[in-house]
Structures are given as C-alpha cells and as structure tokens.
Amino acid sequence: MSIQEIQEEIVDEFSMFDDWMQRYEYMIELGKSLPLIEDKYKTDDNIIKGCQSKVWVHAEMKNDQIAFTADSDAIITKGIIAILIRAFSNQHPQDIIDADTKFIDEIGLKEHLSPTRANGLVSMIKQLKLYAVAYQTQLN
Amino acid sequence: MLNVQKIREDFPILKRQVNGKPLVYFDNAATSQTPQVVIDAIVDYYSNYNANIHRGVHSLSQEATDAYEKARKKIQRHFNAKHAHEIILTSGTTHSINIVATGFTTLLSEGDEIIVSALEHHSNIVPWQMLCERTGAVLKVIPMNQEGELLMERYDQLLSEKTKLVFVNHISNALGTINPIEYIINKAHEVGAAVLIDGAQSCPHIKPDVQALDADFYVASAHKLCGPTGVGLLYGKEAWLNKLPPYQGGGEMIDQVTFEKTTYAGLPHKFEAGTPNICGVIAFGTALDYMNTIGFDAIASYEKELLDYGTQQLLQIDGLKIYGTSVNKTSVISFNIEGIHPYDIGSIVDKLGVAVRTGHHCAQPIMDFYKIPGTVRASFSFYNTKEEIDILVNSVKKAATMLR
Numbered sequence: 001m002s003i004q005e006i007q008e009e010i011v012d013e014f015s016m017f018d019d020w021m022q023r024y025e026y027m028i029e030l031g032k033s034l035p036l037i038e039d040k041y042k043t044d045d046n047i048i049k050g051c052q053s054k055v056w057v058h059a060e061m062k063n064d065q066i067a068f069t070a071d072s073d074a075i076i077t078k079g080i081i082a083i084l085i086r087a088f089s090n091q092h093p094q095d096i097i098d099a100d101t102k103f104i105d106e107i108g109l110k111e112h113l114s115p116t117r118a119n120g121l122v123s124m125i126k127q128l129k130l131y132a133v134a135y136q137t138q139l140n
Numbered sequence: 141m142l143n144v145q146k147i148r149e150d151f152p153i154l155k156r157q158v159n160g161k162p163l164v165y166f167d168n169a170a171t172s173q174t175p176q177v178v179i180d181a182i183v184d185y186y187s188n189y190n191a192n193i194h195r196g197v198h199s200l201s202q203e204a205t206d207a208y209e210k211a212r213k214k215i216q217r218h219f220n221a222k223h224a225h226e227i228i229l230t231s232g233t234t235h236s237i238n239i240v241a242t243g244f245t246t247l248l249s250e251g252d253e254i255i256v257s258a259l260e261h262h263s264n265i266v267p268w269q270m271l272c273e274r275t276g277a278v279l280k281v282i283p284m285n286q287e288g289e290l291l292m293e294r295y296d297q298l299l300s301e302k303t304k305l306v307f308v309n310h311i312s313n314a315l316g317t318i319n320p321i322e323y324i325i326n327k328a329h330e331v332g333a334a335v336l337i338d339g340a341q342s343c344p345h346i347k348p349d350v351q352a353l354d355a356d357f358y359v360a361s362a363h364k365l366c367g368p369t370g371v372g373l374l375y376g377k378e379a380w381l382n383k384l385p386p387y388q389g390g391g392e393m394i395d396q397v398t399f400e401k402t403t404y405a406g407l408p409h410k411f412e413a414g415t416p417n418i419c420g421v422i423a424f425g426t427a428l429d430y431m432n433t434i435g436f437d438a439i440a441s442y443e444k445e446l447l448d449y450g451t452q453q454l455l456q457i458d459g460l461k462i463y464g465t466s467v468n469k470t471s472v473i474s475f476n477i478e479g480i481h482p483y484d485i486g487s488i489v490d491k492l493g494v495a496v497r498t499g500h501h502c503a504q505p506i507m508d509f510y511k512i513p514g515t516v517r518a519s520f521s522f523y524n525t526k527e528e529i530d531i532l533v534n535s536v537k538k539a540a541t542m543l544r
Contacts, residue, residue: 020159020491025542053483053513073513074481075543076488 003095006087007103014107023108027079034082035089037069048120048127053077055124059131065090066135068128080109081124088128093139096132101125142434142442147523150175150430154523161493164528169313169472169519170497171363172344174427178366181426185419193418194409208418211425212408218428219358220349221375225407228374228381229421233340234263236359236374237307239411240336241267243384244305250276253302255295255333257319258284258509259312262502264338268307277304284509288315288464292323303333310342314503314517315464316472318342325354334380340364344521345443345470347436350375362420367427371420374411381407388413439522443471446520446529453533454518457540463515471520474501477536480543482516488539489516494532 001009017023037046041058048055053074060067068089072078087103088096104121148154151173156163165173185207191200193208209224216224230236248254254268258281272279280303282295290308306328311318321337328335336357339348343360350358357380362371376384386393386404390413395403404410431439450473454460459478476482486498499514500507507514518532 021542024488024491028542053481074483076484077481 003087003091003099007099010083010087011103011106020108024076024079027083028075029079030082030086031072031075031078034071034078034085035067035069037071041069042071048123053120055081055120057081057124057127057131059128059135061093061135061138064092064139066093066096066132068131077120080121083107083109084124084128088132093132093136097129097136142438142522144442144523144525147434148525150177151523152176152179158493158495159491164494164524164531166518166520166524166528166532167495167497168344168521168524169316169341169364169517171369172366172521173523174368175366175430177430178368178423178427181423182368182419185422190419192415204418207422208416211421214425214428215373218347218432219360219373219375220351222351223378226375226378226381228376228408228411229416230359230372230374230411231370231417232361232363232372233338233359236372237263237267237336237338239374239387240357240359240376240384241271242387244271245274246385247383248275248277248304251302252277252304253280253298253300254278255280255282255298255303255306255328257282257290257308258505259288259290259315259317259319260307260309260503260505261313261338261340262504264307264309265505268305282308284506287466288312288317288506289466289468290317290319292320295324296327299327299331299333301331303328303331306333306335307338308335309338309340310348311345311470311472312464312503312506313341313472314501314506314515315466315474316341316469316519317464317466318346318468318470320468321355322353329354341470341472344431345436345440347432356380362424362427365424365427366431367424368417368420371417371424378407381411384411386410386413390414434522442522443520446524446526447471447473449526450518450520450529450532453529454536457533457537459540460536463510463512472517473519474515474517476512476515477540480540482514484543485516485536485539488542489532489535492531492535492538494535496532 037056037058042056046056046058053072055072055077057070068085070081153173189200189203191204193205212227213224216227221227254277256268268279280298282290284290308319308324310321325335334356337355339358339360344364356377358375360373363369393405393410393413395405461476463474482498486496497517
C-alpha cells in the first residue's frame with residue numbers, strides 16, 4: 001500500500017470512534033503493535049528532541065525501503081509514534097519525503113494533544129523525514 | 141472559616157468548561173486564577189488613567205504615578221519591608237533573581253562560595269551557575285532526604301567564611317516542602333553571608349515578614365498571588381541594594397545623563413529602567429488587598445484541610461506514590477502511579493476537565509534524585525473544594541485503568 005492509502009485507512013479506523021476516550025484507547029492499542037526498537041539502539045542519540053516523554057527511533061534500509069522501529073516510555077506517545085511508523089515504514093525514502101501529513105489533523109490527533117505533545121508530534125514527523133532524506137542521499 | 145462557594149463566585153474562569161467538563165483547576169503552583177476585582181483594576185487602568193509614570197506633569201500621568209506608588213506601598217506593607225524603596229518592581233521572580241545574581245558579579249572573587257538547595261527550581265540554579273562562571277565562585281548544594289527535606293546538618297557543614305551567598309526557596313515548587321528559612325538565614329548571617337529567599341511558591345500560602353525573617357533579599361511573583369503575569373518584586377535591604385550596580389540601563393534609572401558620564405537615580409528607580417508594567421503593578425496591589433481580606437491564616441488552614449484530604453484520597457489508588465512527604469509541606473501533591481508515565485496520566489485527566497501539571501516542574505535535579513522522568517502535580521488553592529479533589533481522584537483512577 002502507498003503512504004496515501006495507509007493514511008486513508010488510519011483515518012477510516014479513527015472515524016469509527018465518537019469520543020476522545022475511545023480514540024485514546026485505540027491509540028494505546030496501536031502502541032502495542034509498534035515494531036519495537038532493539039535495545040542497543042535505545043541511545044541518547046536516537047531520542048527525538050522536543051518530546052517531553054522519551055521517544056527513540058531507529059531506521060534501516062532494506063531493498064530501497066526504510067523500516068522504522070521505535071519505542072517510548074509513555075504509552076500514549078507510543079501510540080502516536082506507532083501511527084506515524086505504520087504510515088511511513090517500508091516505503092521508499094523519496095515517497096516519505098514527499099508525503100503530506102494532513103491525516104494527523106483528519107484523525108483529530110493534534111487537537112487531543114497538549115501543545116507540548118503536539119510539538120513532539122511535529123518533531124517525530126521531522127525526524128522520520130530526516131531519516132528519509134539521509135537514505136535518499138545514499139541512493140542518489 | 142472560608143465561604144468557599146462565595147469565593148468561587150469571585151473567579152469568572154471557574155465557571156468555564158474544558159473538554160465539555162467543568163474545569164477543575166489544580167495547577168495553582170504554576171499560576172493562580174484571577175478574581176474579578178483584579179480584572180476590574182486592569183480594565184479601569186486602561187479605561188480611565190493609562191499614562192506613563194514619573195514623567196508627565198499632566199493629570200493622567202500624575203494619577204497613574206500615584207496609583208503605581210500606592211501599589212508599591214501596599215506591597216511594602218504586605219511583605220513588611222522597612223522602606224517602600226526597598227521594593228523593586230520587576231517582571232517576576234526570575235527577573236528579580238537575575239538582578240541580584242548579575243549584581244553580585246562585582247562583589248565576588250574566585251574561590252568564594254555560593255550555597256543553593258537541592259530543591260531549587262531551574263530559575264534559582266541557572267543564574268547562580270552563570271554567576272559562578274563569571275566570577276570563579278563555587279556552587280555548593282544542600283542535599284535532601286527521601287521525604288524531600290533539606291539536610292540542615294549538611295548545610296551547617298557547607299557554611300564557612302568562604303560562603304558569600306545562600307539561595308533557597310521558602311517552598312519547593314515540585315514537592316511543596318516548606319524549608320526552615322529562619323534557621324538558614326540565621327546560620328548564614330553567622331558567617332557573614334547574604335541570603336536570598338525565593339518566595340514564589342510560599343507567598344500564596346504564607347504572608348512573609350522580611351524584617352522578622354531578616355532576609356537580605358526576597359523575591360516573588362504577582363501571578364501566584366491572584367495578580368497578573370509579568371509582575372514581581374525584589375525586596376532587598378537598603379544597604380544591599382545600594383551595594384549592587386544597576387541591572388539594565390535606560391530611562392527612569394538615571395539621575396543625570398551626559399555623553400561623558402551618567403549618574404544613577406537612587407532606590408528603587410536605579411533598578412527600574414524603562415517603562416514598567418504600570419497596570420500590572422497596580423493590579424498586583426489590588427490582588428494583595430483581595431487576599432488579605434480573605435486572610436492568610438484562613439487560607440493556610442483551609443488549604444491544609446485540602447492537602448490532608450487529597451493525600452488520603454489519592455493514596456487509596458493502587459500503586460500511587462507521593463513524592464515530598466515532609467510534615468512541613470504546603471498544598472502540593474506530586475505523585476506517580478507505578479508503571480505509568482506521568483504524561484499519560486496528565487493527558488487523560490485533562491480530557492476529564494482536570495488541569496494538573498506533568499513533567500519535571502523545572503526542577504530536573506529533584507527528578508534525578510528520585511530517578512523518575514517527572515511527576516503529576518496537583519496543587520490546591522483556597523478556591524478549590526473537596527468535591528474537586530474527588531473528581532481528580534476518579535479521573536486518575538480512570539486513567540490508571542486505561543493505561544495499565
């Protein structure tokens with residue numbers, strides 16, 4: 001599936017919920033399916049700056065596609081990074097760079113996050129895209 | 141006895157809803173809410189006598205100057221300073237601390253020692269570290285125990301004739317511990333050191349008497365005392381304030397200016413360069429009147445009741461641990477639930493209308509001491525109720541169920 005298709009799928013899933021409580025519960029569920037980062041990559045260098053809870057992200061290139069793994073010490077944050085990784089993982093770096101992130105607004109994630117956490121969300125997206133830029137440079 | 145229901149009527153914001161639920165405001169240690177009389181004072185100033193002060197001969201300027209200086213006198217009386225000119229009006233506690241920390245640059249030499257406490261807020265750590273970098277002075281730290289109390293026997297050992305300055309907060313913002321500042325001040329004076337007390341967290345609960353305390357400097361912010369943001373004070377003993385050089389150059393703080401030499405104005409204007417927050421200072425005066433009308437004894441005893449009730453109710457929650465368990469503490473409860481990140485709890489209870497602070501509370505050394513990323517902090521004020529505490533407890537229980 002393309003990034004666009006996955007994002008639409010996520011938006012569909014979230015549209016089933018009427019209230020924020022169910023959305024949070026779903027986010028917590030999604031966090032459990034997050035491809036976990038190996039412990040050896042849980043270093044300070046891999047912590048995303050701008051998040052108030054700790055978020056580690058690692059990226060590897062396989063067959064011209066980036067596979068992301070991550071973890072967080074906070075459960076809701078883990079759900080957020082899981083959603084992002086589901087959208088961006090196993091994709092070509094150029095597609096990740098080109099992808100828009102309007103789906104975040106469409107699932108109402110931003111409005112349900114405190115400003116500090118919303119900033120963290122921006123940092124997370126930026127970090128995933130930075131990895132894509134780095135790997136794209138290798139391909140060129 | 142406080143008539144809390146009547147007091148709540150004074151605060152328009154307490155009527156609003158957040159995320160479809162009635163607001164339960166338990167972030168009072170970050171900032172207090174504003175009563176209508178203070179809002180009215182702000183509106184009145186801009187509606188009727190907005191003018192620059194200490195400058196114009198016109199009537200409006202005179203009125204504004206009178207109101208501003210009257211507010212300074214109110215602040216003087218509230219803190220019981222000997223002179224009104226010992227009250228320097230600032231933008232807040234951080235600004236006040238920086239005036240002193242910068243001023244001491246010329247008064248310290250290499251090898252001098254500065255003592256701070258392990259319970260300090262970043263704003264009471266960083267300015268002193270910067271001062272040490274400028275002067276070669278050494279920063280010493282009074283350690284704390286598991287209950288969040290400073291170890292006075294260790295403080296005694298740190299003091300020597302090298303000690304030039306001691307800085308402690310009266311109450312810890314992260315844990316609520318009330319520190320023994322009388323002892324700290326007396327002991328520092330025995331070795332000839334000056335003491336700055338950070339009253340930002342204590343002023344909403346305890347009316348300080350700077351002369352009885354014999355504090356050399358005392359700092360606080362209006363916005364924790366039902367006043368507006370962007371206003372605070374630096375109290376300093378006259379002799380100390382005269383010793384410190386001006387902090388910023390500009391209008392208001394001068395006596396005579398030529399391109400060859402400028403002579404500075406006397407106290408308090410020496411430290412009040414530029415147009416101050418005139419409206420904010422006047423509204424701060426109104427806020428002090430408001431709080432004094434309610435009465436600090438009544439406030440303290442009611443908040444103690446809230447603290448005891450909140451502590452007892454929160455401890456019923458499985459796995460909940462309170463950080464800061466001194467018997468001498470104010471109405472602040474900092475807690476975590478085993479295995480759950482404080483941000484997760486904060487996010488969920490916010491959705492239930494409860495405003496608490498989560499994080500390190502700008503006191504990372506305290507969090508490092510307990511080896512935790514942060515806490516959830518609920519801080520109660522005299523306008524809060526036991527019913528609101530019940531809502532907090534139920535919200536935290538709900539969050540814990542979701543997050544486990």
